[in-house]
Amino acid sequence: MNRFIRTAMMAVVAITIVGCCQTKCDKQSNTEECCNPETASKSEIVIDNMLSRRSIRDYKPEAVDREQMAKVIECGIYAPNAMNAQTWAVRVVDAPDFINGVTDIYKSKNPAAAEDANFKNVFRNAPTVAFIACPTESYSGEYDCGLLSENMMLAAWSMGIGSCCLGSVVPLMNSEEAKPYLERLQLPDGYKLLVAIAFGYPEGEIPVAPERDQSKAFYIE
Numbered sequence: 132m133n134r135f136i137r138t139a140m141m142a143v144v145a146i147t148i149v150g151c152c153q154t155k156c157d158k159q160s161n162t163e164e165c166c167n168p169e170t171a172s173k174s175e176i177v178i179d180n181m182l183s184r185r186s187i188r189d190y191k192p193e194a195v196d197r198e199q200m201a202k203v204i205e206c207g208i209y210a211p212n213a214m215n216a217q218t219w220a221v222r223v224v225d226a227p228d229f230i231n232g233v234t235d236i237y238k239s240k241n242p243a244a245a246e247d248a249n250f251k252n253v254f255r256n257a258p259t260v261a262f263i264a265c266p267t268e269s270y271s272g273e274y275d276c277g278l279l280s281e282n283m284m285l286a287a288w289s290m291g292i293g294s295c296c297l298g299s300v301v302p303l304m305n306s307e308e309a310k311p312y313l314e315r316l317q318l319p320d321g322y323k324l325l326v327a328i329a330f331g332y333p334e335g336e337i338p339v340a341p342e343r344d345q346s347k348a349f350y351i352e
């Protein structure tokens with residue numbers, strides 16, 4: 132490879148790593164020592180991104196930039212998936228009338244929700260929501276979609292975008308009242324809504340990680 136091209140490529144990689152690391156130091160990392168752009172290795176940056184991601188439940192009002200969201204989706208669809216069948220269907224919504232309309236249905240069923248001053252919408256207050264669907268008959272569909280979802284959330288986090296997986300909205304979206312909204316998603320025949328993912332720029336403090344039980348994973352000798 133031409134030396135000029137190789138040097139240019141190395142510079143691009145270095146700038147990308149430094150940029151990513153600085154973003155994390157500014158916005159989200161709780162492992163500062165991994166985040167010094169002078170010293171962080173690629174694996175430290177990637178691991179820090181995974182360990183510092185949290186479910187975010189409060190967001191700034193503006194929708195996620197669509198170009199950033201395109202990168203998030205690209206990272207999702209490059210997730211491993213069985214036989215590269217790409218069983219997922221992804222629909223992204225940032226239309227306020229959709230988000231508010233589903234929220235109104237939720238509020239009509241749960242009037243107490245409206246009394247919470249922090250409640251903005253049923254998608255954990257997010258301005259952008261990805262709906263993830265998979266075939267009802269598929270041995271790998273849910274697994275494929277889980278991997279896609281995590282890729283999307285980690286890619287988003289690396290760009291300063293918060294997210295929260297939302298299983299609770301699936302019954303709501305499948306309710307009779309929400310049928311017009313489910314239809315707007317134009318899911319393929321034979322698909323079911325698996326989960327929604329809230330996306331947005333975090334508002335306020337990033338939550339501390341809920342404790343994990345390390346004893347659930349161990350070697351068998």
Ligand SMILES: Cc1cc2nc3c(=O)[nH]c(=O)nc-3n(C[C@H](O)[C@H](O)[C@H](O)COP(=O)(O)O)c2cc1C
Binds near residue numbers: 255295341
């Ligand atoms: C399949 C799935 C469904 C979830 N559903 C909800 C939900 O309906 N509402 C919510 O606030 N969080 C939901 N979560 C987020 C979890 O509560 C969160 O991931 C967990 O508490 C660990 O916290 P962390 O993501 O900050 O590490 C869901 C997560 C997954 C993976």
